[in-house]
Amino acid sequence: MDDVATAAGVGKGTLFRAFGSRAGLIQALWARRTEPLRHAIESGPLPLGPGTEPRRRVAAILDAILVVKLDNRHLTLALEERSGGVSLYEQAQYQLVHQLLSDLLRDAGQGDESELLAHLLLAAVRADLLDHLIGGRGSSRRQLRAGIGAVVDLVLNGSGG
Amino acid sequence: MDDVATAAGVGKGTLFRAFGSRAGLIQALWARRTEPLRHAIESGPLPLGPGTEPRRRVAAILDAILVVKLDNRHLTLALEERSGGVSLYEQAQYQLVHQLLSDLLRDAGQGDESELLAHLLLAAVRADLLDHLIGGRGSSRRQLRAGIGAVVDLVLNGSGG
DNA sequence: TTATCAGCCGGACCAACAGTCCGGATTCGA
DNA sequence: TCGAATCCGGACTGTTGGTCCGGCTGATAA
Numbered sequence A, B: 001m002d003d004v005a006t007a008a009g010v011g012k013g014t015l016f017r018a019f020g021s022r023a024g025l026i027q028a029l030w031a032r033r034t035e036p037l038r039h040a041i042e043s044g045p046l047p048l049g050p051g052t053e054p055r056r057r058v059a060a061i062l063d064a065i066l067v068v069k070l071d072n073r074h075l076t077l078a079l080e081e082r083s084g085g086v087s088l089y090e091q092a093q094y095q096l097v098h099q100l101l102s103d104l105l106r107d108a109g110q111g112d113e114s115e116l117l118a119h120l121l122l123a124a125v126r127a128d129l130l131d132h133l134i135g136g137r138g139s140s141r142r143q144l145r146a147g148i149g150a151v152v153d154l155v156l157n158g159s160g161g
Numbered sequence C: 001t002t003a004t005c006a007g008c009c010g011g012a013c014c015a016a017c018a019g020t021c022c023g024g025a026t027t028c029g030a
Numbered sequence D: 001t002c003g004a005a006t007c008c009g010g011a012c013t014g015t016t017g018g019t020c021c022g023g024c025t026g027a028t029a030a
Helices: A002-008 A012-019 A022-033 A035-043 A054-071 A073-080 A092-107 A114-123 A127-136 A141-157 B002-008 B012-019 B022-033 B035-043 B054-071 B073-080 B092-107 B114-123 B127-136 B141-157
Strands: none
Touching (some): A012 A022, A022 A035, A022 A073, A035 A054, A054 A073, A054 A092, A054 A114, A054 A127, A054 A141, A073 A127, A114 B114, A114 B127, A141 B114, B002 B012, B035 B054, B054 B092, B054 B127, B054 B141, B073 B127, B114 B141, B127 B141
């Protein structure tokens, strides 16, 4: 926070007055970075926008989220860190995506458990997991998108097992 | 740490000499709490022990982990918190379970993606998610076990969608 | 142009907390 | 009994998120 304030050319007080807390700053940054994505989901073209078949739309949204997270690894890691007693699951932005995915899954016929299933799918793109997969296992971005996409497909459409 | 040392009737130095760090203490506690479970998985009776059909065994292991986590919510939350720069995924105990689940999934015919799938299934029982589901949504223990069990089944056996 | 005042800003300060370190107690061997 | 090696406790340090107040600025009125 000190460094951020200095880099921004303001005092620490100003920073905290503007964003409330470290978590507030991070969430504000995240909100700005994800604005195009939110817009595309709300009213953009297929397959992200409304009108796509629910399962395909869920997969598209998850892939888009994955890409944003890969493009903002440090920020995302900080965002999802439990800080100030606020967990990821209490953040408004998480609850919004979760609600959307739950609704889509319900539409897709996953009546029961659509809420849990939405949590599970979102857990597949959690920042620390991505960080581990990239940093530790050396997966490339391509491999990650393909792999996670496959697993999500498997969850959504069944393996036929 | 101060409080722990005081409660244990020793100095803080002793605590750190014995466990290395806060994370070390938490992992040691966790290792002790999960010792019976590890033993049951290694050489116990069905469905946890070896010999069970892979998918069933995966489901049984996940349910057992879920129960332990529910019985030790605070400890588990602390364990999975990124602390000291060490994420959950770098912990030896996580890697062991992940390896086991990966192998079982491979045996079950999920050749490709068995590793990612194992991560996904373990993400379904992450401490902060459980905490959110219990604390915020008021799900009972029973409901959680049933719900997560159903979702895991769906992932393992397909929904037929 | 100058006096007054409200609001905003900066950065010194505070509290919490993981981790270190050294003076002293204890124990073991001679 | 004495000396040395080991172990222990808790005061201390460094870092960091967050607070607070003295002072600056800019607007307004005389």
